[in-house]
Amino acid sequence: xxxxxxxxxxxxxxxxxxxxxxxxxxxxxxxxxxxxxxxxxxxxxxxxxxxxxxxxxxxxxxxxxxxxxxxxxxxxxxxxxxxxxxxxxxxxxxxxxxxxxxxxxxxxxxxxxxxxxxxxxxxxxxxxxxxxxxxxxxxxxxxxxxxxxxxxxxxxxxxxxxxxxxxxxxxxxxxxxxxxxxxxxxxxxxxxxxxxxxxxxxxxxxxxxxxxxxxxxxxxxxxxxxxxxxxxxxxxxxxxxxxxxxxxxxxxxxxxxxxxxxxxxxxxxxxxxxxxxxxxxxxxxxxxxxxxxxxxxxxxxxxxxxxxxxxxxxxxxxxxxxxxxxxxxxxxxxxxxxxxxxxxxxxxxxxxxxxxxxxxxxx
Ligand code: DP6
Numbered sequence: 088x089x090x091x092x093x094x095x096x097x098x099x100x101x102x103x104x105x106x107x108x109x110x111x112x113x114x115x116x117x118x119x120x121x122x123x124x125x126x127x128x129x130x131x132x133x134x135x136x137x138x139x140x141x142x143x144x145x146x147x148x149x150x151x152x153x154x155x156x157x158x159x160x161x162x163x164x165x166x167x168x169x170x171x172x173x174x175x176x177x178x179x180x181x182x183x184x185x186x187x188x189x190x191x192x193x194x195x196x197x198x199x200x201x202x203x204x205x206x207x208x209x210x211x212x213x214x215x216x217x218x219x220x221x222x223x224x225x226x227x228x229x230x231x232x233x234x235x236x237x238x239x240x241x242x243x244x245x246x247x248x249x250x251x252x253x254x255x256x257x258x259x260x261x262x263x264x265x266x267x268x269x270x271x272x273x274x275x276x277x278x279x280x281x282x283x284x285x286x287x288x289x290x291x292x293x294x295x296x297x298x299x300x301x302x303x304x305x306x307x308x309x310x311x312x313x314x315x316x317x318x319x320x321x322x323x324x325x326x327x328x329x330x331x332x333x334x335x336x337x338x339x340x341x342x343x344x345x346x347x348x349x350x351x352x353x354x355x356x357x358x359x360x361x362x363x364x365x366x367x368x369x370x371x372x373x374x375x376x377x378x379x380x381x382x383x384x385x386x387x388x389x390x391x392x393x394x395x396x397x398x399x400x401x402x403x404x405x406x407x408x409x410x411x412x413x414x415x416x417x418x419x420x421x422x423x424x425x426x427x428x429x430x431x432x433x434x435x436x437x438x439x440x441x442x443x444x445x446x447x448x449x450x
Contacts, residue, residue, distance in 0.1 A: 090281060093190045093246050095235065103234040104196050109155040112229030116222035116447035118146040118213065119260045119267065120299055120402060120410050122356050123337045124363045127320030127330065131186075132252050133280045135320060136333035137270030139340065140260045141412075143299060144444030146207045148218035152226035154197040164199040168209070183220070186253045190246070191227055193234060201226075207439060213301065214404065216313070220254030221247070221261035225447055247447075248282035255313070259283040264445035266290060266344070272337050291347030296415035296442060300425055303437040304380045305407035311367070311374050316405050319370035329366060333359075349414065353392075353400030356412065360403040367405070378407040380432035385409070391424055399424075415442065 119140040127135035157163060162184050166176040180201070188194050201223060207213050228247045232238045244262050252259035252269070259282050260267040266286035272278045276287055311319075320326045336355060343351045367374045385401060388411065392399055399413045399421050411429075413421045422440075430436045 090190070090249070093249055095190075095192065095231070097192070099235070100192055104193055107156075107230075107233055109153070109197075110230070110233055111151060111153040112226045113149065113151040113450040114222045114225040114229070114447055115147050115149040115450055116218050116225060116261050117143045117264075117444050118148075118207075118215075118218045119143055119257065120404070120412075121257065121260075122359065122402065123333055123340060124359050125256055125269065126317065126363055126366055126405075127323075127326060128256060128317045132256050134256060134270040135326070136330040137268060137272040137275070137278060137337050138257075138260070138333065139266060139268045139286065139337055140257070141297060141299065142261060142264035142267060142444045142446055143441045145441045146205075146213060146218065146301070146439065148203055148205050148215060148222045149450070150219070150222035150226055151200075151202040152223070152229070153200040153202070154230055156196060157198045160195045162195060163197075164201060166201045167203065169204050170202075180223075183223075183254045187224075187227070187250050190250065191231060193230060194227075197230070208306075213303075213408070213439070214257075214309070214313070214406075216255035217257040217261050220258035221251040221447060224248075224251035224254060224258070225262070225449070229449070245282050252282060256317075262447050265443050266294075268337075272334060274338055274341065286344070288341065288345065290344050293347035293349055293414055294344060294352075294443070298411075298413050298415055298418055298421075299441045299443070300411045300413075300422070301439040301441060302384060302409040302411065302425075302429055302433050303435075303439070304378050304384070304409060304433060306434045306437065309406055310376055311405060313405060316367065319372075320366065323366065323370050325366065325369060329362065332362065349398030353398055353412075356402050357400050360401065363405065364403060376406055377403070381407045381409055383432050384429055387428055391428070395420070397421060 119142045121138050121140040123139045125134050125138035166173045205215050224247045248259040248262045260269050267283040268278050269283040277284050402410045
């Protein structure tokens, strides 16, 4: 499948743009946490390997996009975060607009005001690119649908994911929940490098109300931006092996998701997280993104799991914060453990309780 399916019909475009002068759309879109990680990309935001994530519920971005017709043909937009003008976001959005212009030819016909806020604190070390770029892509799809009301939901979501990917790879996994695959995998029907798809097979009830408690070990700016990080996989001595491993880990995860084998799940997901960090430690230049408290937390989780046999596990993004994953039915005991033994390792005792969610919503 190529990306030409997302280029609108140029014959109808003039009339459609003439018919619309202004409007506004608001979408909220969640963050997501990868179980099998995307790390390494080719040109045009094509992932080197397939990934799969849980969509989150509470950590989200809410974006309102206002648009009004203008006459000149330059890109024109203002960005506000929490009501304050945020000119430092403009270069990233301008790059995004340039990348998606072939698919949204109306971008130069309107002035846009992008008003955005996150439900999680800006300085929490939680990346807002997945929720932020997916919310913006959905609002822009709102404009496209206003120009062309014939667009159906399936196409709307697929194209929103496609556009979000061009803003930030992981953002394409935030449109629809609850488990999303992005990247072609030979055993997953409809999977694509171009957009995320809902995981199409049976998932055991054990995963239905999974919890993600995010321990904020380091709330500072990311030490390595994701773009720099992904680039480190070019000429990485272990890259090819890692990309193969992601395929086989996704294949191994499929029967685990079906059977509900929580211990097998934990083992696979923890191994993925540590592999991601191992890739950073063995790149040139090399980085250690975990902090001493990250390791303290991991060791405590392992000891608690051994002692209680509860299916608690962790995953990590490209940073020091720890995502603790566990089934909803064990929440009481595990939250007790987190409060008593782990919160002490968080910056200012800060942690966020989230859980598996079902994707973006128009407000
Ligand atoms: C470690 O999606 O932030 O979270 O495409 O450059 O915007 P860009 O990268 P980004 O990378 C996320 C990497 C990760 C793993 C994952 O979410 O799969």
